[in-house]
Amino acid sequence: MEIQNKPLIRRDFLRGALVATVLIPLGGALTSCVGGGTTTTGPTGTVSATNPFGMVDKSTVDAVIFKGGYGIDYATFAGKQVEKVQAGSTVKVTPQTNIAQTLQPRFVSGNPPDVIDNSGANLIGINTIRDQLEDLTSVVEAKNYExxxxxxxxxxxxxxxxxxxxxxxxxxxxxxxxxxxxxxxxFETNGWTVPKTWDEMMDLGGKAKAAGKYLLGWGKEAATYYQTMAIGSAIKEGGDDVRLALDNLKPGCWSLGPVQDVFTGLKKIIDAGYMKPGGAGTQFTAAQAQWSNSEDFILYPSGGWIENEMKTQTKDGFKMTGAPEPTVTSNSKLPWEALHSTAGEGYIVPSKGKNVPGGKEFLRAMLSQDAAVNFAKTTFSSTIVKDTIPADGFGSTALVSQVKMLEAAGSNVFSWNFVDLYGMNTDQLVVWNTFLQGGSDVAALTAGLQAITDKVANDPSVKKVTVT
Structure with a gap:
């Protein structure tokens, strides 16, 4: 399927990014399909129109939710919906910031939660547990609360x-x-324009320095935000050759020309003193506040969760706005307007949970119109549920800018999955923190990332997924 290269009407404005997660962009083919909705732990309650999974009366649902940029209030909202629809039931929403460390022992002991938001820097690599998870087809085939x-x-x-x-x-x-x-x-006050290439990034860095500011900055737990930005930039420059090499863990994938060009562009910025120092020793939200509140640096790579994550630490009148990653040249395979976008916050239901039907019921609640609108309104981000965003983006300049970026990108929307699929982020954080603080060069960054990739690629115990 393809997004037409024309302005999107309001109700369709987010469709492009979701298509990108299943399109194999730039001419590839869709290869996956949906299996049947077999449930490992069968329903033990009475199945009905209002209880499609057979949740036991007055049972408890154990939900563990990653507490990051979106918070957990939206999950609490969904939990209360479950308690209302399934009278007498209880939903226990537990926030966690380190999903893998907290929950892997529970999987090993056969006592996982009923539903998990497997997200954050330390998520569980989905490839390591996917055989222990429920098929969720029955969830999307059920009726919502409306x-x-x-x-x-x-x-x-x-x-x-x-x-x-x-x-x-x-x-x-x-x-x-x-x-x-x-x-x-x-930017308006200083007459600055958003840079479209790495040369323009360097030029803006000089202007920022003259104004007493840095171009970029980072925090230790979010150092790989720069990896995400770099991969997006390299894919725009080199197209499918770059995306497929990385997603398929190819030997030498980090040494491809477009990747090296992006690394070199970032290294020049670091060497020029345009990266705010000290990030490797700074908690990431504190570093982000240096951008959104103190305005110590002027650009920050992140996902659309950034506005909600920093809503209490953003300067009045900031007018948070997003722009695509820079390309290396003006002759890139994809235009500057091309966009990295995907569906995230991966929810899973473990087959050995004590209340599998309850875990699925929690997802049914989250996919209700009321819960989806509540999420969009309170986090200034969209769910996968249609028709939940008004034209004014609930007053969010960041959300409105996402609409504009998707409109401008048209069919040029892409994504990748190898980092989360194989749980690489924790190891990559070490390599990136060293590089961003000026402690390594491009060759060392490349070697470090390739070693992490090769370790996964050459491990016979790791089940690989081929991307085409």
Missing amino acids: GKVIKDTLYPGVIEPGTFDGKFVQLNYVLTVYAMWYSAAL
Whole structure:
């Protein structure tokens, strides 16, 4: 399927990013399919129109939710919906910031939660547990709380990203647009324009320095935000050759020309003193506040969650706005307007959970219109549920800018999955923190990232997924 290269009407404005997660962009083919909705732990309660999974009366649902940029209030909201529809039931929502460390022991002991938001820097590599997860087809085939079949209320392409070997095991709930974020007010005051190439990034770095500011900055837990930005930039420059090499863990994938060019462009910025120092020793939200509140640096790569994450630490009148990552040259395979966007916040239901029907009921609640609108309104981000964003973006300049970016990108929307699929982020953080603080060169960065990739690629115990 393809997004037409024309302005999107309001109700379709987020469709492009979801298509991108299942399109194999730039001419590839869609290869995954959805399997049947077999449940490992069968329903033990009475199945009915209002209880499609057979949740036991007055039972408890154990939900563990990653507490990051979106917070957990939206999950608490969904939990209360479950408690209302399934009278006498209880939903226990537990926030966690380190999902893998907290929950892997529970998987090993056979006592996982009933539903998990597997997200954050330290998520569980989905490839390591996908055989222990429920098929979620029955969830999207059920009716939502408004009486509509759930799959008919979702944007196209939401099932395929969480489908592996024909089994739909991960529901990616949030639509994420990745961008270079900035204060439109600050740029307007200084007469700055958003850079479209790495040469223009360097030029803007000089202007920022003259104004007593840095171009970029980072925090230790989010150092790989620069990896995400770099990969997006390299894919725009080199196209499918770059995307497929990385996603398929090819030998030498980090040494490809476009990747090296992006690394070199970033290294020049670091060497010029345009990167705010000290990030490797700074907690990431504190570093982000240096951007959104103190305005110590003027550009920051992140996903669309950034506005909600920093809503209490953003300067009045900041006018947070997103722009696509820079390209290396003006002759890139994809235009500057091309966009990295995908559905994220992967929700899973472990087969050995004590209340599997309850875990699925929690997802049914989250996919209701009320829960989806609540999420969009309170986090300034969209879910995979259609028709939840008004034209004014609930007053959010960041959300409105995401609409504009998707409109401008047209069919040029792309994504990749190898970092989360194989759980690489924790190891990559070490390599990136060293590089960003000026402690290594491009060769060392490349060697470090390739070693992490090769370790996974050459491990016979790791089940690989081929991307075409």
